[in-house]
Amino acid sequence: MKRWLAACLLALAGVLPGAVRANDAPPGLTWQGDFSQGGLVIGQAEPGLQIRLGERPVPVAGDGRFVFGFGRDEPASVPLYLTRNGHSEQVTLRVAVRSYDIQRIDGLPPAQVTPPPAMLERIRRENAKIAEVRQRNTPRQDFMQGWIWPVKGIVSGVYGSQRILNGEPRQPHFGIDIAAPTGTPVVASTDGEVVLAEQDFYYTGGTVIIDHGMGINAAYSHLQNVAVKVGQRVRQGERIGTVGATGRATGAHLDWRVNWFDVRLDPQRLLPKE
Template identity: 50%
Template sequence: MIRTLAAAVFCFAAMQAQAAEVMLKGSFTQGGLVFGQAVPGATASLDGRPLRLTSDGRFIFGFGREAAPTATLSVTAPDGSVETRALEIAQRDYDIQRIDGIQKDYVSPPEEVLARIRADAAAAAKAREADRPETDFDSGFIWPAQGPISGVYGSQRILNGEPRQPHYGVDIAGPVGTPVMAPADGVVTLAHPEMYFSGATLIMDHGHGLSSSFLHLDKILVTEGQRVKQGEVVALMGKSGRVTGAHLDWRMNWHDERIDPALLVPPMPKTE
């Protein structure tokens, strides 16, 4: 009887330890997104930054293009015990292109449009401030459109010797009017008809600070505040803004960290 009781106590303790264990899955690399599971009622932080947790202990966090090689995750259980994990973040090599002899107005926009550019940036930043408790990202992610990949995350151009902002999304080429679908469930936080650089721009929040942006659209088919489901057609591909041809620029953010959408979807299906 005593042996049976002791075995039961040991089994219960093992179950408690297993339940309290922090589980992580995702892409531990620059541009990656990670999904976490802790014990219900826990709190967590990444490098001191508090994370939003669901009532059952789920959370997400992401790494930007220039993320350091290591990060520290700290999880505090309801009983006060703390688990600290040192995370290793793989470093990536990015495609850097040097282009000289470009017209100056293209490299440096004229002063009269700088105010508009700043206003556009402020509107986009505000749209990405959403930190809803809903976990719309539970739907998983699909490609918002299919076609040849014409631009990748992290690439950068140096124009006339001046480094430009890195490319933070993935470009999908296609004809004007190609349907653009919601890659996951979400809520529309920005539907702007014409920004200086990005043209018709749509931003969609997936919960917990995770958002998708769709640039250079021809037409936006949803309105701000509208809930959308994965696979729903939300816009049409275009060539608005500062572009050289029709394509969709799909970007993703976890708060202010730019993450790589291509890491959340399977390989692009081959197209004819």
């Protein structure tokens, strides 16, 4: 346990491939984390400080804790605005830019590239549900516990990769795919509250989203079986479902994603180095 906790702290401190550690915290703040595209930063602020990352407000808990993340295509420099006692200052953060795998596939039947028109309303409705729960800002700080793999298997898809199908760029992959046999147990990567539990979404099939506090949430998709309900508190390592190939999946795997509100983080960079 001690070894695992030490590894988690090293990961949060940015001891990861490609992580940037050169952003010194301004007076009134301390922080540690991964100043890279897809990275997560956790910090502590003096009482009364207000923080904004670019155009995004950064919630600060009553104890001064705050957390923010960088998206897949975050620019190399991002303004951080600090306001205290009516006085504002700007700090420029340097963000490490990453390269991503781009794959081109041509000659696919149109139905495999674009969903049928009859499904568009269903897709919009389901996407709206997902977007709503990702805006939750709860005071819990379950994410401070650290993260574990939600399932054992082979990483078959990585964060940031993108496909161009029949010449049309598809949305980048915002999580990691872990291939495992159908029925393999999937567990919560850290403590939290289930805020979405659906057995049959068009794209993601069996889908669970867990709120870990302060805008941090994790999604588990393509589940064969959903074993939890909305409002249920789960513990790290607790079973939440099983691996499947539901929704728009071509084989049995778990698609695991972590967000800070609507900012897509790289789950693999949250895990301790083995």
